[in-house]
């Protein structure tokens with residue numbers, strides 16, 4: 147089983163009639179020696195952490211490390227009944243923002259695939275769960291998301307420092323969109339289209355955190371990721387296909403990442419991080435953040 | 442090969458895998474040298490760690506590690522108070538350690554009359570590389586049980602040490618050898634093991650004439 151692409155995994159499904167999550171778990175067994183049961187148990191634990199953390203953080207205000215965010219999840223939860231975009235979409239965004247604010251205040255998170263993008267997957271999975279999709283299906287969806295993420299990590303990168311935010315929020319969104327399609331009962335092909343469509347729509351996104359810290363714009367980008375993932379899951383379930391196959395989108399994303407200047411890769415030296423307001427904020431914070439030199 | 446569990450996880454304390462999780466794991470490795478909380482600790486922060494000290498919680502993560510906390514313990518954000526309760530005195534300083542990874546910290550821990558020093562780098566995704574233990578240069582991940590030995594540099598010393606480990610059925614994953622200086626009669630080695638080291642094996646190693654001291658460090 148020499149898997150190099152999402153297409154390889156889908157081809158195996160089509161040849162053998164196996165389900166996508168099972169093919170991914172067998173691939174995992176060959177790579178790491180982990181049994182299918184072990185993968186399911188550990189994945190279920192990761193989902194539990196998302197569930198427990200959101201249950202305990204829902205509607206809370208946070209004191210984040212830098213203090214540039216912290217009460218947005220609470221505001222959004224209060225507004226939820228009025229949301230024009232509809233309950234599910236707004237709920238996914240609310241959960242994503244809450245979990246991200248928790249991350250910025252040293253809360254417990256699941257780095258899926260990174261800490262900065264850790265709001266996207268719970269935003270999607272917990273919304274699906276609240277709307278009545280069984281938990282077992284969500285565990286399998288998370289395994290499928292892991293397969294998608296692993297393909298991205300092999301062909302490209304999941305790191306904002308290497309390839310910009312497209313590799314973090316973009317990858318998280320592709321993983322969540324594919325996982326959502328799987329939970330909704332979509333085919334492996336539809337999983338791949340949802341992942342490709344979402345990654346394409348975030349292609350080129352730069353990593354420009356103010357001061358280099360995971361608060362602005364990261365927290366609200368998690369909301370964008372979670373809502374886009376649900377949107378493209380639905381679009382793929384409607385039968386819409388991505389003209390460019392997922393694996394080629396991943397390769398293109400990496401090529402774009404390589405051509406990004408360092409200022410736009412997590413250094414805090416480009417994008418909104420050097421806007422006049424960001425500079426002013428960081429100037430005011432400077433003393434609070436510094437450490438005594440050795441002498 | 443990377444596992445999907447490392448892609449969809451781990452569960453950790455935010456906000457940064459290299460500046461929070463990795464920092465905490467280096468401090469946890471230092472904690473494991475005594476296996477109990479030290480009386481005092483000095484952290485010397487190099488490179489990016491100086492900048493992420495507050496903003497990415499590097500400071501609290503290091504304190505949490507030295508208190509022996511688990512890497513996803515929700516109380517990491519209160520680690521300074523926990524250290525106070527445990528009676529651990531801590532201080533932070535900036536330092537320039539030269540040509541090392543940007544996320545590097547030197548940790549000195551003291552307990553009664555003994556002390557240990559660890560230098561470690563956080564190399565991404567929560568992975569760490571310990572590059573020095575008690576001034577012995579090495580390159581260990583902290584994922585394996587680790588044995589640190591200083592010995593007389595005489596023929597047969599290495600064999601007698603390895604023999605005790607392997608006759609007790611423990612597999613050796615990797616050995617780093619060092620001679621403290623050319624012409625000096627003291628050498629050192631850092632050995633990564635596949636299995637935990639029972640205390641009687643450590644005691645038999647300490648009883649060897651060629652062994653000056655031996656310390657065992659549990660995996661992080």
Ligand code: SF4
Pocket residue numbers: 262263305306307310311312314315352353354355359360363364367412
């Ligand atoms: S802007 Fe950078 S630090 Fe923030 S979420 Fe995106 S990749 Fe992560």
